[in-house]
Amino acid sequence: MSGRVLVGVKRVIDYAVKIRVKPDNTGVVTDGVKHSMNPFCEIAVEEAVKLKEKKLIKEVVAVSCGPQQSQETIRTALAMGADRGIHVDVSGKDYENLGPLQVSKILAALAKQEDAQLILLGKQAIDDDCNQTGQMTAALLDWPQGTFASEVSLEGDKINLVREIDGGLEHIKINTPAVITADLRLNTPRYATLPNIMKAKKKKIVTVKPADLGVDVTSRLEVLKVEEPPQRQAGMKVETVEDLVVKLKEAGRV
């Protein structure tokens, strides 16, 4: 199988940052906060670049939907080895309401436009934890999907996949074109070396608007309120199992 791989990369708040809810409870504080590429997207990029290095695919195209700053995330993907980038410009209110359904529509449109053989995504984003984009994209395109992938290998025009599921590991074989979402143990993403960062400067990023792809990004969801999780209460120590049962009954847990 030769051809083009689309990799979706999302710009999210850095995993090490302590999240704070905005005082008006409409969302979390993002101004002045460090952002970086979603860790699962990094794994997806790494897998795509690996496939290219094995000469199993020809071109890796990094895609990100968001405001101007999303270009930095694309640039990081380029520094890791992607060939070019597509920035789908979504900003302001549209960006705040951007969710998996709209992104899936965008990715599906791009897959058709770019004649992609494979779409590689992270299994979920660490900000919304939706875990929906990969599945929705596959459904919109009517392509097979291999989600929570911990191993990917290409065999002719089919893909062998190992999925991490609750019961253990599932081995499946799917046709191409397909959508794959990366799980944690798929690989260890490489560092962008300094020479690659320099090379990334020369690679092209093209900006398009959702309307150009015929996608309407209006959201059918409205966020009513965002609040902090309840403060964690201190635990209690008990002496015997009988005490434990009494306490559990008191708390209405049993």
Place this chain on the structure above:
Amino acid sequence: MAIPLVRIFSKSFKQLSRPWGACQAGWRSTSSRSVPDVASHHPAEVVSSFPPLQTYTEEEGMMREAVKKYAQERIFPLVSQMDENSQMDKEVIKSLFEQGLMGIEIDPEYGGTGSSFFSSILVIEELAKVDPSVAVLCDIQNTLINTLFVKLGTPAQKEKYLNRLSTDMIGSFCLSEAESGSDAFALKTRAEKHKDYYVINGSKMWISNAEHAGVFLVMANVDLSAGYRGITCFIVDRDTEGLEIGKKENKLGLRASSTCPLNFDNVKVPEKNILGEIGHGYKYAIGMLNEGRIGIAAQMLGLAQGCFDHTVPYTRQRVQFGKRIFDFQGMQHQIAHVATQIEAARLLTYNAARLKEAGRTFIKEACMAKYFSAEVATLTTSKCIEWMGGVGFTKDYPIEKYYRDCKIGTIYEGTTNIQLSTMAKFIDKEYNV
């Protein structure tokens, strides 16, 4: 005053803004696209005519992030052990090359990264936050060895060495001797001319990186009667007969960086291994050390910042007398004072680097940066141990290592007294109307 400044900025930013595909020409667009240090994003960014010193191009910002991550994941776990054993881990050296950190300014044609001097400075600073020994290895390679080859090398010499310097070979700079440190030009290592080769005899001391270096840039005198005008720079390969690398020093700090004496016993060096011109070695040494100075300033700056970054979280957690020790006014004043000193050191260092990139005179400013950063590192590390209390005094915490590492900053690559005297000379000239 504004116009010359614009022109200078456009000269230094031109090489950075040109490759951007969808970018307008000129430095303005670069500064409006650059990411400020505290990764904050201003959607409606005001284009400033005079961007703050902590303004980086996107490339510089990405490099800094990449090095930060790499240092934290690949170097940090080994720091304590490398210090204890006085031994740089081979994997660390290998990964430094793999990451492209050893050939930052070398042209990609020779396997280098092809980036700028300021990028080197940022890299050294980030490495020093984690381990100043690793930072000095990277600093010497980039600011002394590579620069000498790039500026003075013949095409044949560049062909032979630059590729290796950017991919797998470390270099050492050999100037100091047992009897000549600050008085560098009183060096006694001599090179006698024979037909088409020279024979070098003498010894060097305090040579960094010597344990692992594959090539040595040796300053030797071809004509001692001509004084310093006989000093010439020779390229000596490690495996040359007669070159003996002595046992490394058992040092207080920067222990993972090897510092060895060298002995030259009738070492034959072909004429084609002279770097630059005969008798011009003293000029090259001064010139390179002026630039290397900024690298050391960056190292001391990173050291201070790294130490500070380990200490403040502790002061915010440690509770005595019912409140965080950070909340005691005495502590707050001390912490704020040190933070100010670090910021000042940063601005001096960044400005010296930008001045050099802009092709303006920078020697006085480089001296100031190195002198000040070394002093700030000493102050910061000393205070940090105090703020940490008893634990700061133990090897279980990284603070005491920074304290030991910082002292060399006031000594090597030009002692503090030499820096001050050099600055005074410039000041004297400035008032010479």
